[in-house]
Amino acid sequence: MRIKRYLARDMSEAVGLIKADLGPDAVIISSRKVRSKGLFGFFRPRRLEVTAALDEKETVPLGPKGDYPPWPEPGAAAVVRTAHESAVPTGGSGPTIVPVPEPVSELHRELTEIKGMLSRFSSGVQAGHPEVPARGTRVSGSGQRVGEDGEAFYGEWQRLLEEVEILPDLTTHLIAELRRQVDPLHIQRNDLARICLQNEIVRLVEPAYAQAAQKRIMAFVGPTGVGKTTTLAKMAAQYTLFHGKSCAIITIDTYRIGAVEQLNIYAEIMGVPLEIAMSPQDFAKAVQRHQNKEFIFVDTAGRPARNSEKVAELHSYFAVLDEPADVILVLSSNTKHRDLLRAVRHFGKVNYSKLIFTKVDETDTLGCILNMICHTGMPVIQITDGQNVPDDIQNMYPKKLAKLLTKGVEPDA
Ligand SMILES: Nc1nc2c(ncn2[C@@H]2O[C@H](COP(=O)(O)OP(=O)(O)O)[C@@H](O)[C@H]2O)c(=O)[nH]1
Ligand SMILES: [Mg+2]
Incomplete structure (x- = not known):
């Protein structure tokens, strides 16, 4: 090194x-x-x-990390890895992002895993592993034979989903799928359970990701202190420095002393112009001045999610624009479920269409990401996992979320 x-x-x-x-x-x-x-x-x-x-x-x-990144792939490793940069179109006029196919090595790995499972299974059957019901077997409502051991197996998976704080109704749905698809007598039952749950999570959230193309203007809204400015700085840096996009930053966060100063330092380091808008008209003019930019990042003052008047005031900024903006609701993953519900309800007035979860490094319970996608029908496009600008940010997409939510899940059964 x-x-x-x-x-x-x-x-x-x-x-x-x-x-x-x-x-x-x-x-x-x-x-x-x-x-x-x-x-x-x-x-x-x-x-x-x-x-x-x-x-x-x-x-x-390194190839691209994901199989469905709707945004340019972040990560300092991308700074100078040209193979990676070429996955995202540079230059040109529009903000179109080309979906990147999953790396061949990843497909190969999954194929090998499935082959291994099949061969382990067939050797298990040849070795005379019992396919007969275990002691205490009963017939479940779905007609499946479930022994005490089988009940313990489903119960363990349920407990693990509850531990990451996936909501009870979603957990019930996932476990029902598990009961339908995975026989508890199968010798590879935990591997199959994980695959089954991952597939079902992907199926649940995929509709939220089937959205219109990314827009040129991205505005970050959300409660105070969740990490809007930091996340904006991370994304603007990724776009500018690693993907060669021309960008501008506009802030309508003039409420908090120090808020503009914080952004000013980031903008200066990136060499990106920063404008301050004090009114909706100012904002429209600033957007006009940056007609030639490929992306405009908009920072906003943190409105307390309880203050619906202030949230409505934000809407007036976006209403004056000639072109639609991607309004992104930034939420912190260490927020209580009730407070998340309040935030998604109150900020609904600004017509946000995407979510970002910050501070995933501060919690082990990431069920909130699945809960909020299912609750709002909107995709979580990024997660952030630390204070470092620009590194601590990752794309989020259905398969990655499914893996994230089941990765630490390891029943001892
Ligand atoms: N641990 C951690 N801290 C973060 C993350 N994102 C932001 N922060 C911190 O959260 C605090 C508030 O961030 P800021 O961007 O000013 O929040 P804003 O008020 O929503 O703009 C700062 O100390 C950030 O460094 C993250 O992903 N993980
Ligand atoms: Mg801020």
């Missing part, structure tokens, strides 16, 4: 230097603003110190 430091005016200059020096497989580890040493350094503008690393053992460029 080679690690090197670079001094540059801004992040795009640093990325250029790193690409030229370490090549396309380098990754950025950290960045910070520094002053030159000595008295005169104090009067010079601050520079950006970027640390990058190159793992010299790695020769194969």
Whole structure:
């Protein structure tokens, strides 16, 4: 592993230097603003110190991580991995994002897994594993024979779904599917259960993801402190620095002292123009001024979800626009279910059409993501998992959500 430091005016200059020096497989580890040493350094503008690393053992460029990313794939690893960048069209006028096929290696892995399961199953049958009902067997309502052991198996999976705080009615539905599809006497029952639950979760949320194309203007709304500004900065940085998109940021967050300053620092590092809009008319003019940009990110003041008057005021900003915006409701995954319900209801007035969940690093109970997709019928397009800009953000799509919700689920049965 080679690690090197670079001094540059801004992040795009640093990325250029790193690409030229370490090549396309380098990754950025950290960045910070520094002053030159000595008295005169104090009067010079601050520079950006970027640390990058190159793992010299790695020769194969990483493919895209997901199989259905509706947005450019984030991740510092994408900085200079050109194979990855080419998955997302650059240049051009529209914000069309090409769906990226699942990597062949991933398909291959899944195929091998299924083959392995089948062969383990057939050898189990040959070895005389009983396909007869266990002791205490009874016939369930669906006609399936279920022994005490079978009941314990379904019960264990139910407990695990409840543990990640998937709502009771969704859990009941998932377990009913499990009962219908997976025989508890099957020797690979836990593997099959996981696949069955993942398929059913995908089936439940897929309609929410079948939406119109991504829009040019993305506005982030949501309760105070959930991470709107941080998430916006992460996305704007990903689009600008890693995918070469031309972007602008407009903030209508003028309520909180420090809110604009925070965004100003991010905008400066990215080299992206930042505008402040004090009224809906100001906002419309600012959007007009950035007609030529591929994407416009809009930050908004955190309105308390209880204050419906302030939420309605936000709507007036989007109502004056000539083109529709993607209004994205940002929610924190460590929020109580009742408060999430209140937020989705109150912010309904701004006609949001997508969700982002932040702070998934702060909780083990991610059932809220499934709960809110099912409740609103809207997709969760990103999750964020830390405070680092721009790294701690990931695309979310049905299959990934299904894996995330069942990944830690491991019954001992
Ligand atoms: N742990 C963690 N903290 C986050 C995440 N996203 C944002 N934060 C922190 O949450 C706090 C509020 O973020 P901010 O973007 O100002 O929230 P806003 O009021 O909704 O704009 C800041 O301290 C952020 O660093 C995340 O994904 N994980
Ligand atoms: Mg903010």
